[in-house]
Amino acid sequence: MTAEPRKRGRAQAVRDLKRSLILEAARTIFETEGLDGASLRAIAAEAGYTPAALYFHFESKEAIYAEVLQASLNNLREAVATAVANTNGPAPRLRAAAMAFFKYYADNPRDLDLGFYLFRGGMKPKGLGRERDEQLNAGLAAALLPIAEAARAMGASQEEADLMMVDTFAHAAGMLLLAHTGRIRMFGTSAPGLMERYIDERIGQLERLVGAQAAAPALSFLKSND
Incomplete structure (x- = not known):
């Protein structure tokens, strides 16, 4: 495998990890706050990211x-x-x-x-x-x-x-x-x-x-x- 495919593979692995962390954090927030009570800010804080970072993975x-x-x-x-x-x-x-x-x-x-x-x-x-x-x-x-x-x-x-x-x-x-x-x-x-x-x-x-x-x-x- 050349350097470029390895680089793309690592980048995808990082994206997948971030996505899974966001989903795990979101489940925690949704379980306690429900859909209406939850916010992207709270989900981001639980996942350890900024709210803006969530929009790279989810639209809402x-x-x-x-x-x-x-x-x-x-x-x-x-x-x-x-x-x-x-x-x-x-x-x-x-x-x-x-x-x-x-x-x-x-x-x-x-x-x-x-x-x-x-x-x-x-x-x-x-x-x-x-x-x-x-x-x-x-x-x-x-x-x-x-x-x-x-x-x-x-x-x-x-x-x-x-x-x-x-x-x-x-x-x-x-x-x-x-x-x-x-x-x-x-x-x-x-x-x-x-x-x-x-x-x-x-x-x-x-x-x-x-x-x-x-x-x-x-x-x-x-x-x-x-």
Whole structure:
């Protein structure tokens, strides 16, 4: 390798290191201050740089937040994929995917906070810009996709599988909110236990629905031959 490529390689390594330090510092600030409360000045101070230096790597704090959250969603997707890969059969895969999704956020409450950036300042949604929001939503959907795929493998229609995925996400979000705020204690139960029970009930419902749909053509045939 000549001197020039080595020089470019070192320069790229330095840029990558600075970028990673900025993202690490930004996550710390976002975790404590949220999106609205954070500032580029605070992120820069945490990373050991000047605010102007951040603009060499990111155009805005929203761009930084989007990258921090995307990394979190990538970790979530890997956790769900790993759980599914080690499981055989569509129903067990559905259960494993749903519980892996729940467990990731149960074990990483700060990641859950990052994911709910849309509701900073109350229930009025505030995003990061249309393009970034769409990319982040796609990242979340990719993590949830194994649930729909398992439901399809069980014989559900695409509509039913998508509904299973959405229902699981909504229920998990509610259970996680109760768990992380401590409100679950007033019911004398545990969020993981309730989540497992819900998933098992939904799998049972899906199995009965698919079974009924499979039996319907046969019953129709018998009636037509009476």
